[in-house]
Amino acid sequence: MGEEIEVKTNQEVVNAAVQQEAAAGETAPAPKRKVRVGLIFLSIVPVVVLIYVQSMCQIPFLIAAGIEGYKNGFIKSMEDVGDGMDVIMSLFAEKYAFGAYVVYAVVGLIVFGLWYYKGFVKKNPKVSLKEVFGVKSVIAAILLVIGLYFVITAGFVIAYKLFPKTMENYVQLLQTSGLAVDSLIRIIYAIMLGPVLEELCLRGVVFGYLEKSGIKPCWIIFISGVLFGIMHLNIVQGVYAAFLGFFLGYLRYKYRSIYISSFAHILFNTTGTYGDEFMTKLELSDGVTLILGGVALFVLVFAILLITKDKKAFKQE
Numbered sequence: 001m002g003e004e005i006e007v008k009t010n011q012e013v014v015n016a017a018v019q020q021e022a023a024a025g026e027t028a029p030a031p032k033r034k035v036r037v038g039l040i041f042l043s044i045v046p047v048v049v050l051i052y053v054q055s056m057c058q059i060p061f062l063i064a065a066g067i068e069g070y071k072n073g074f075i076k077s078m079e080d081v082g083d084g085m086d087v088i089m090s091l092f093a094e095k096y097a098f099g100a101y102v103v104y105a106v107v108g109l110i111v112f113g114l115w116y117y118k119g120f121v122k123k124n125p126k127v128s129l130k131e132v133f134g135v136k137s138v139i140a141a142i143l144l145v146i147g148l149y150f151v152i153t154a155g156f157v158i159a160y161k162l163f164p165k166t167m168e169n170y171v172q173l174l175q176t177s178g179l180a181v182d183s184l185i186r187i188i189y190a191i192m193l194g195p196v197l198e199e200l201c202l203r204g205v206v207f208g209y210l211e212k213s214g215i216k217p218c219w220i221i222f223i224s225g226v227l228f229g230i231m232h233l234n235i236v237q238g239v240y241a242a243f244l245g246f247f248l249g250y251l252r253y254k255y256r257s258i259y260i261s262s263f264a265h266i267l268f269n270t271t272g273t274y275g276d277e278f279m280t281k282l283e284l285s286d287g288v289t290l291i292l293g294g295v296a297l298f299v300l301v302f303a304i305l306l307i308t309k310d311k312k313a314f315k316q317e
Contacts, residue, residue: 039213046205047227057104061096089176097178098185105193112200120208127257136310140303141264147299149271152240154293157286170236195265202228203252203261221249254313
């Protein structure tokens with residue numbers, strides 16, 4: 001009888017010890033994530049490379065525009081090239097921009113396609129199209145694009161009121177770039193090649209380095225979005241590009257792939273290209289545009305909620 005009581009007592013001690021260990025395991029703080037600061041700084045390099053590639057691809061075409069201006073008498077001497085930059089940029093936009101953008105896009109796609117594949121895709125688990133694209137993800141991407149377009153359009157109305165000179169300079173910059181005057185450039189580069197190239201760089205390589213750095217997803221999305229804005233090298237486009245980049249980064253994070261962010265980016269550029277023409281024809285007042293921008297904020301919230309309910313989207317534990 002005494003032995004039976006002793007056995008039960010020992011068993012109770014063992015059970016209590018097991019329960020204590022389990023409780024300690026439940027309450028023990030999770031190990032801190034090690035942040036690799038070097039990789040955060042390394043994430044800036046792809047953006048610098050992208051800007052460098054663009055510059056190097058455009059320089060020969062700018063030189064060709066300068067030579068043509070000199071031969072045709074628009075620039076009297078090569079010493080006047082600095083003063084004749086408006087002439088050179090006008091000739092560039094009219095005759096050479098398409099070649100410059102296509103060469104830049106092709107070279108960039110090769111460089112960043114290989115960089116992304118070898119650095120972040122080849123040795124990692126593959127994400128198929130079926131794992132990314134579904135009814136909810138596609139609808140969410142479309143709603144994000146529509147919401148962003150009207151919010152940014154409303155932002156432009158406010159910016160024109162507050163910073164008219166800055167906005168005029170931005171419009172002039174677009175005209176000299178050739179993007180606003182050449183429909184072929186808008187289709188081939190702005191809608192087709194450019195978004196894929198930028199996604200490979202920002203949501204591909206940059207995002208990949210930031211993920212490896214060990215920082216939280218919110219910081220990955222924020223930093224990659226800011227770098228996306230800086231990449232455009234002008235304040236107006238930089239601000240709304242960063243805003244767009246935050247949402248593209250969110251899509252990239254939730255669906256673990258640049259497939260969906262590339263789809264949304266292409267859709268956004270298409271909407272921006274042809275939506276502006278349509279909105280101009282409607283001749284909406286500034287007040288109506290601002291109201292649409294306010295409604296669009298609710299569209300963005302609904303799109304994000306749709307993503308959080310999507311079974312294909314990543315669920316953070």
